[in-house]
Amino acid sequence: MIASLAVLPVLLLVLGTPVFLVFLAAVAVTFFFVLPLPPVALHQVLFGGLDNYALLAIPFFVFAGELMGTSGIASRLIAWVLAMVGRLPGSLAVSTVGASTVLGAISGSSVAAVAALGKTLYPKLESAGYGKERAAGLLASSGAIDIVIPPSIAMILYGLAAEQSIPRLFMAGILPGMLLALMMCAFVIVMAIVLRIPVVGRFDPAIAWAATRNALAALLMPVFVIGGIYNGWFSPTEAGGFACLYAIVVARFVYRTMSWGDIVRAAGNSAMLSAQILVIVATAGVVTWVLTTQGVPQAIVAWIEALDMSAVTFLLAVNVVLLVIGCFLDPTSAILVFAPLLVPIAISLGIDPIHFGIVMTVNLAIGMFTPPFGLNIFVAQSVTGLPAHSLYRGVLPYVAVQITALIIITYVPALSLALGQAL
Known part of the structure; x- marks a missing residue:
């Protein structure tokens, strides 16, 4: 079984x-040659893994993000953030981080944020003096914040895999997501001062008010979605449906930037992306089922207990392992496979599973732009046209910044738990 589920x-x-x-392929080989199970069991487990009401939130939020991304919302949000930061050093880079954070609160899609912001901001960042590598690295790394800021598809999947409250996970992601954004902003401000990059724009109350009016409908979406969940108006799954309806109204009737045909095309694009996510959910669910029925999580827990590992040491080991895994696997796949294995160990060591979910999410978010196979790197490459080795150099400083934030998030659980406990 080790050969079929690890080596293969x-x-x-x-x-x-x-x-x-x-x-x-891994589970098929295991089913047919290792486990004494009939082939029909593979089909039952494969499709049974998708029989979960909470999974409906994924296509809903994907569709809402697609609508907001293709209706010109990104340019309005960028203009709003730039108007707010005024004459701050590195204002254009700060705007990039801020716009990515706001887009994350709307769509929860890292890839979508990098693609949307890259087309608009990369030429401006390059011409402002940041250089091609720094500009592309900033775009790829800022998109990672979107996975942590709620609503987050990664957190929905973690909640399902670890049997934890999705609303609590959403609330737990707010402060860590803000910490990532603030540390990124602090870094780019210092970088702009060191590089003597001229300030772009100025703070003007009239311009700020006009930008706020133009972006208000988009800015209110995460307020309604997150507020509705915590006020008990709807569940996270129903919140996804509300987000879709809200996005259609804004795109079609408020901004009038999409026709009904555009909305149908957006639905088709989101259906394709949702299918890509859910087929991974189905196949990863079979891997988890095989590991669980064969007693692998229990064996790992017993092994960790035999090592007498402390919670501090365990979290350090998890960070190292997940940072490496994140370089090769997307967050969806990694969470579905490793959460069922690691969460029981974390609980046995007294680690809050909600806090542990945020630690996992931040680790895998960093993996989105970590060489050699971070997905955001390839998206940034397609937008900027830079070779991969240039992007690798460009993202390294931002990897260091976000790993520093990860250490704080890991060992200060209050960042993840304070808001949830205040409810």
Whole structure:
């Protein structure tokens, strides 16, 4: 079983096989040659893993993000953030981080944020004096914040895999997400001062008010979604449906930037992306089922207990392992496979599973732009046209910044738990 579930997936990943096929091949070989189970069991577990009401939130939020991303919302948000930061040193770079954070609160899609912001801001960052590598690295790394800021698809999947409250996870992600954004802003401000980059724009109350009016409908979306969940107006899944309806109204009737045909095309694009996510959910669920039924999580827990590992040491080891895994696997795949294995160990060591979920999410968010296979790097490459080795150099300073934030988030649980406990 070790060969089919460990060696075979690594080999297939090295060969460039899509992740869902890696999982499916691994479990198929295990079912047919290792476990004494009929082939029909594979189909039952595969489709049974998708029979979960909470999973409906994923296509809803993907569709809402697609609508907001294709209706010109990004340019309005960028203009609003730039108007707010005024004559701050590095204002254009700060605007990039701020706009990515706000987009994360709308769509929760790191890739979508990098693509949307890259087309608009990369030429401006380059011409402002940041250089191609720094500008592209900033775009790729800022998008990672979107995975942590609620609503987050990664947190929905963690809640399902670890059987934890999705509303509590959403609330827990707010302060860590803000910490990531603030540390990124502090870094780019210092960088702008050191590089003597001229300030772009100025603070003007009239311009700020006009930008706020133009972006108000978009800015209110996360307020309604998150506020509705915590006020008990709707569940996270129903909140996704509300987000879709709200996005359609804003795009079609408020900003009037999308026709009904555009909305239908956005639905088709989001259906494709949702299918890509859910096929990974299905295949990863079979891997988790096999590991659980064979007693692998229990064996790992017993092994950790035998090592007499403290919570501090365990969290350090988890950070190292997940940072490496994040370089090769997307957050969806990594959470679905590793959360069921790691969460029981964390609980046995007295670590709050909500806090542990944020630690996992931040780790895998950093992996989105960490060489060699961070997905955001490839998206930034397609937007900027830079070679991969240039992007690798460009993201390294931002990797260091976010790992520093990760250490704080890991060892200061109050950042993740304070807001949830205040409810």
